[in-house]
Amino acid sequence: MKKSAILAFGLGWEDLRTYLVTQRKPPVDVDTALDDARPSYSSTLPSLHRERHGWCPYSERVWLALECCDVSYDAYRIDNTGPGRKPGWWSGTTPQVVWPDGRRQGESMDLVREVDERYGGGRLYPPSLGGRVDEMADAFRGTFPSGSRPSSRAAFLFSWTGEPLFRSEFERVLEDTDGLLSKGDGPFLCGDTFTAADVAWAPFLERYAAQLPCLHDGLNPRDESSYPNLAQWYEAMDSVPAYACRVKGNASSWRKVLTMAGYGNAGYVPALVSERMDRLGDEEGRDQTDDEKAGDQRLWDEYRAARPHLARTPAAEAARVLLSNREAILADTLKRSEALEGTGVPLDRDGLDGAMRALAAVLACDGAGGGRHYGELEVAAREAEEVEGVFALARFLDERMCVPRDMGSMSAAAIKRLAAKA
Structure with missing residues (x-):
């Protein structure tokens, strides 16, 4: 029988923070549908305006170019879904970039070329x-x-x-x-x-x-x-x-x-x-083989080398996203409590918070291997798997998630694998 989320699992959010959050400050990433304050653009970093959900293929082109050239940049995500909530200061279409010199530019492939000329050194246009x-x-x-x-x-x-x-x-x-x-x-x-x-x-x-x-x-x-x-x-x-x-x-x-x-x-x-x-x-919820997990980790290590604010593994990065957005996720889940009746997801705030902390602990431990506090985390993760609703919550989050809006595909896959256990 699953144990109470509150009584059986004592690892708090601040404890999880020590495993998941580095001292390196992440770049600015603003969802303008939730925060419509006029940006104060950086004079040292480019500022990318891309479609909010990650749906726009033209925004994806510019986003990919910046990421592949390991550029530090600020991101402002715009809701382009017709009647979507756009900030009052916004006009035009995505993608757009405001360069550090204040110049604003659009058109996806023009921007890709500019990224390469400014930062890529011919990486994208050899x-x-x-x-x-x-x-x-x-x-x-x-x-x-x-x-x-x-x-x-x-x-x-x-x-x-x-x-x-x-x-x-x-x-x-x-x-x-x-x-x-x-x-x-x-x-x-x-x-x-x-x-x-x-x-x-x-x-x-x-x-x-x-x-x-x-x-x-x-x-x-x-x-x-x-x-x-x-x-x-x-x-x-x-x-x-x-x-x-x-x-x-x-x-x-x-x-x-x-x-x-x-x-x-x-x-x-x-x-x-x-x-x-x-x-x-x-077909997508199966466990990874050891070779698949090792391959993903090699890619993640290479990607993370220029982004030290990220967690150590793709699964731990999913946990970091839960930690950073826990209040919004709690509110979204509780808002859907009527539809979630009978699914196994705790529908009271304390129980739901406990299940989310447990899920974050399981994700943080997945593939982490070693590290000063890994033994303690491994014990906590085994306890977390027994918390009421932990896998049911993973299933709900998997259904609600939009990739790459919420997180990268590797991190989302870690949640999907846990959802398959519900």
Whole structure:
């Protein structure tokens, strides 16, 4: 029998803070739908304005460029969902950057080039490749369907009437992309080097990989037997630390947005598509192998090297996010108490707080290995697994989460694995 969240688990939030929070101050990251104060822009760091949820593929391009060049920057997230709550000082569309000299600039690929010129030293536009990077980046325009909406939620899936495109059109896009990749001598669009061309394509191919298998059975862009070069590109992208650890959205979040009306789709999901979504979701909660966990940790260590404010592991970073946002999460969960009846999630504030602390402890311990206080944390995590509602809460958070809005895909996957135990 599960124990009371209050009596059985005594590790407090301040105790967890010692495991999860470093003394390094994180950069500014403001959700302007919640804090609409006019920014005081930095005179030393660029200030990125990107779409709030992580849905906008054009914002993702600039975000990815900054992250891949290990740039310290401030972020202001704007709600671009039509009638969404925008701050009074905002105008125009995302993405936009205010540079340290005060100049404001838009247009995604112009910004990617500017990031590379200011901070990348040719990392995204290697001089040795000449105009090939621009050529491959521009090939994106002639490959994706011209008669479809470049929607933020479901890009190039639906016509302007809201109807999905034919399967044959999606197959044409995948075959053309695979053919384009076959002309190079490496997994990326310009060979064996990650460049701005991959930045241009990544947001759209990322969404296709998650969403096309929902619309059509057996239509999988990552299928190496049908699209060997494209499958190799996806695998190579998953080895880019900034992309894999933070910017990439996860498959379950991209499936969820298919059920949302507006911005390219009608929000109606046929039963067959819904069944495919459920089946694909069930496959994602399995435990990692030791090799998979070690591979993720290597990427995380490389990503974290330039970001010492992050927690030591992807799972611990999920715990750090819970710690930083605990009041908002408590309020959001309690607001949905009627719908959560019978799910196992504690519906009183103290019980819910205890379950959340327990979940954070389990996540903080997952894969942490060693460290001065690890033995104490390991004991606390074993106790935490017995706390009432801990796995049910993980399931609720997994259902509510939007990646990469709330956290990176690796960290979200740690919560999903715990949700599967509910």
